[in-house]
Amino acid sequence: MSGETADGPRYIGPKRPDRTLGGNHDTFWDWCGKGELRLQRCGNCNHLHWPVTVRKCESCGEQAFTWEPMSGRGKVVSWTTFQQDYYRGLMAVPYDTILVELDEGPLFMSNPQGFSWQDLSPEMPVKLAFLDAEDSAGTFKLPVFERG
């Protein structure tokens, strides 16, 4: 199966490599399941954390986090197209990956939805969407980005 269609953007499909689960990851994916992108903000110094793997604030060392909803707005700062089949046919190649700078600051790696690398330009505004995805643990909502 080719990931590229003659007249439209690439469609990656619902099958994905396994997510990291456990601890803060479960909370992150629970919020995604409710259609919200939430990241941890330190209750002491306000530092916003991504990825969600931290146990204590990387800025001040406190452990008081709140899960703050992101606006879902951002801009593309970089991108790449994968030609190599790293996942043994799970994901059709080629596929595009984008690095989005969220309006709140963190850099977030994702996939474009509804557009391909040919459409990309630096600073291109994008907005959050959720894609129905599936890994070996089950179905989940994957945060992706559409043209903003």
Ligand SMILES: [Zn+2]
């Ligand atoms: Zn802090």
